[in-house]
Amino acid sequence: MATQDELKQQVAKAAVEYVKGGIIGVGTGSTANFFIDELAKVKSKIDGAVASSEATAQRLRAHGIEVFDLNSVDGMEIYVDGADEITEHMHMLKGGGGALTREKIVAACAKTFICICDASKYVPVLGKFPLPVEVLPMARSHVARELTKLGGQPKLRDFTTDNGNIILDVHGLEILNPVEMEAKINQIVGVVTNGLFAARPADVLLLATPEGVKTYK
Ligand code: 5RP
Numbered sequence: 480m481a482t483q484d485e486l487k488q489q490v491a492k493a494a495v496e497y498v499k500g501g502i503i504g505v506g507t508g509s510t511a512n513f514f515i516d517e518l519a520k521v522k523s524k525i526d527g528a529v530a531s532s533e534a535t536a537q538r539l540r541a542h543g544i545e546v547f548d549l550n551s552v553d554g555m556e557i558y559v560d561g562a563d564e565i566t567e568h569m570h571m572l573k574g575g576g577g578a579l580t581r582e583k584i585v586a587a588c589a590k591t592f593i594c595i596c597d598a599s600k601y602v603p604v605l606g607k608f609p610l611p612v613e614v615l616p617m618a619r620s621h622v623a624r625e626l627t628k629l630g631g632q633p634k635l636r637d638f639t640t641d642n643g644n645i646i647l648d649v650h651g652l653e654i655l656n657p658v659e660m661e662a663k664i665n666q667i668v669g670v671v672t673n674g675l676f677a678a679r680p681a682d683v684l685l686l687a688t689p690e691g692v693k694t695y696k
Contacts, residue, residue: 486598486687487561493595493687493694494514494517495517497559497591498557502527502552502555503525503529504555504558504559504585505529505535506560506582507535507561507578508560510560511531511561518539519543522542522544525544526545527544529585530581531581531582531584532578532582534576535578554588554590556590557593558592560586561595561596562596562681563575564602564606565602566604566605567603567695569684570657570680571605571676571677572605572606572674574610577640578641580613581642583679586676586679592680594684597687598688604653606654609650610631610654610664611647611648611673612646612670613645613670613671614669614670615645615671617669621668622667626667629649629664631649631652633649633650635647642671657675660677661675682696683695683696
C-alpha cells in the first residue's frame with residue numbers, strides 16, 4: 480500500500496505530462512513541492528515559473544528554475560497546485576499552507592488549473608478542513624465576528640502570510656454552496672481572500688488513489 484507521500488509523488492509525476500513549455504504557474508505545499516521536484520527534471524522544456532509563495536520561489540530557484548514576477552508575464556497555460564479538499568464539482572478549499580491569496584491570483588492568470596491531490600482530499604462537502612481566511616491585521620476582530628455570524632468558529636493561526644497579513648481558520652462550516660460562501664466572505668471588509676476556490680474551480684483534477692492516478696475534467 481502506497482504511503483500518502485508516495486501518492487503525492489505519483490500525482491506530481493502525472494502533472495508533468497501537462498507541461499509543454501512556456502511559463503508554469505506553481506502552487507504551494509507538500510504536493511506542489513513534489514511537483515517542483517518533477518518539474519526540475521524537464522526544466523529545459525520551460526522558460527520558467529511564477530511562484531505562489533516565497534517558499535515555492537525558493538524551491539524553484541534551488542532547482543535552477545527561473546522565477547518570474549507575475550506582472551512581467553502575459554499569462555500561463557497551466558497552474559499546478561494541491562488542495563486541502565476538493566469536490567466532484569472541482570470546487571476546492573485551499574490555504575492550509577497560508578498561501579491562498581497568491582495562489583488565487585496566479586491561478587486567475589492561468590488558462591488551465593490542474594489540481595493535484597491524494598485521494599484523502601476528495602470529499603462530498605467542503606468544510607471539514609478549517610477554511611482559511613486572510614485578513615488585514617487591524618480588521619481581525621471585526622472579521623472574526625462576521626465569520627461567527629456565518630456559523631463558523633474562527634481561530635487565529637500563529638502565522639504571518641507572505642503579504643504581511645493574518646489568517647483566521649474557520650472551523651465548523653458545512654459549505655453546501657461554495658460559490659455563494661466564497662463571495663459572501665470576500666465581501667466582509669478587511670478580508671483579503673478566503674480559501675474557497677469555487678468561482679474559479681479546477682479544470683483538471685489528478686487524483687492519486689491506491690489504484691493509480693485518476694483524471695477528472
Ligand atoms: C497551501 C495550499 C495547499 O495546496 C494545500 O494546503 C495542500 O497542501 P499539501 O499538498 O501539503 O497537502 O493551499 O496554501
